[in-house]
Each structure stands twice: as structure tokens, then as C-alpha cells.
Amino acid sequence: MPGEFELISSITEGLSVGDDVVLPAGDDAAVLRPAGDIVVTTDLLVENVHFKRQWSPARAIGRKAIAVNVSDVESMGARPSAVVVALAFPRDLDRAWLDEFQEGVRAECAAAGVSLVGGDLSSAATVTVCVTALGNLEGRPAVTRGGARPGDVVAVCGRLGWSGGGLAVLQRGFGSPKDLVAEHQCPTVPYGQGVVAASAGATAMLDVSDGLLADLAHICESSGVTIDIDSSLIEIPDGVARVAAATGRPALGFVLAGGEDHALAATFPPSTALPAGWYRVGTVGAGDGHVVTVDAQPWEGTQGWDHFA
16 A cells, blocks of 8 residues: 555546636645635545445445535535545555545546545545535525425425435345446436526525435424425336335335435425426425425335434
8 A cells, every 4th residue: 555645646646626726736725716605515424334345336435425515515506616535444455446436536526517626544444535515606695494485396306216225225135226226326416406496596405315305304494394295296216116116115215215315305486497307296385394294194104314313
């Protein structure tokens, strides 16, 4: 294994940067020059909690580390701008794994349109990745969880249930449907759609990370409303239907509570035409928050992922 500074040099060599970056990686800190308010978010990915190396190749883990963070920037209606990546790993980790991880980070940064401007390396017993992502609101107000109003339409952009289905497959020791497994290894974030939704008048928005029901409950709590999901508006992907049949679990449960989807969910005024790629799943109602129903009834099952449940 090469030394720390040799590794850092190999990671930062030839990085491309966006217009926001004044001083890129290579100094004690990077320098950015934003054109508006800055959105900042951070996430940890811990081995055997968020990923397993025997289930996910290093490239997918690198991509996922970027994707799940940039998704939070998108959910605020900001344009993703830059990321810093801190990586801790065992001293005996194969160099090829690190190279593939780095390739994944670079590939997802390019897909998301963000600049990698720094980070840190450390030794640890297991692989842990911490990414901080920044976004530029470019003069727009942030779209928070607290703006939903009774009568608003609830809509989603992105894939629901695929990651949960992929996890169920991996837990059974199988590798197909391959598209669901790939989605669990790294979600397909609808990059650019946060700004699209904000520009279309979204009143509240968030990233679906813990499951649609669990995350919409955050909008209910922050906005002081209730939300009802119309199951007739939910399309069950073919792969999810097959996994549900094989496991004896309800297919709708994967879509509503599977978790790690990293789709975007937002509320829009009822008179707003939904942007291309967004589809309606429910309606906002009056209430005191915390309540998400399905077809006007409480959902009998898990609401989503909770690290400390």
C-alpha cells in the first residue's frame, strides 16, 4: 500500500472543476465563489451498515457515496456544486479496491455535475466514507419540508422500490434481477430535477432515503398537514413484483417503505402542471402532522428504515 500523500496525489490528479471553484484540491482547503446562498449536507456510509463489500463492488460504493449526498442537495432545489470526501479503511485493503472506489467517485461526480475539491484519508477497522456536498441556490429560496399546504399534489421523480428489492435479493444470496441489485448498490438519482421542481413551484421537497412513507411523514410534521397516498397511482416495477412474489412480501411495501431509493418527492399547488418525469402519488390534506395514510387507511407494515429502531 502506498503512503497517504501518494494516495492523495493519485486521487486528486487531473480533477476537473466547475465555475464555482476558485482554488481546487491541493491546498489546506478549497475556495469556492458561489452566486447565491449555499446548501450544505453530509452523510456517512459505514461498512456493514450502508453497504457490504461482498455485495457491492468498490466502484459502486464510490458512486453511491456521492449520489446519496448530492440527492439531498437536489431536494433543496439547489444546483449541486462541490463535494469533499473523507475515507477511512483498513491498512491491508487492496490498492485495486481503492483505485476502483476512486473511479466510482469520479464517475458519479461527473454525472451529478459536481467538483471534487478535497477530503481526508485515515486508517480504520472497516471502510467508512463521509461525504459533504454543497449546492448553489443561485438566488432562489430553498425548498424546505415546511411549505406543503392542504390541497397540494404529492409527486415523485425517480425509482421507488428498486433498491429495497435489490437488498431482499442479496439477503437471499442471489444476484438477480440484476437491475434491482444494481440500484441497491448505487441509486439512480434524478439529477437536475431539484431545480426543475423548484422552478415549477414545488412547495415542499425531500429526498426519499428511508422510504416514501417515512420521509413524507417529515413533510407532514414540518408543514402541519396530512398526506394520503393513492395506491392506484403507484406503478409496481416488474422486477419488484417478481421479488415480492418470491419472498411472499407485498410488492407495494417495497415501493412505499423499501428505503434507499433517493428519488425526489415534492408537493405542488393543485393548479401546477407537473414537470416532465414527475408523477402524482397522492394529496396533501388538513391535519396536525405526522399522519401518512394509504387509500385513506393507516399503512399496516413498516414505514421505512430507522437506524436506531
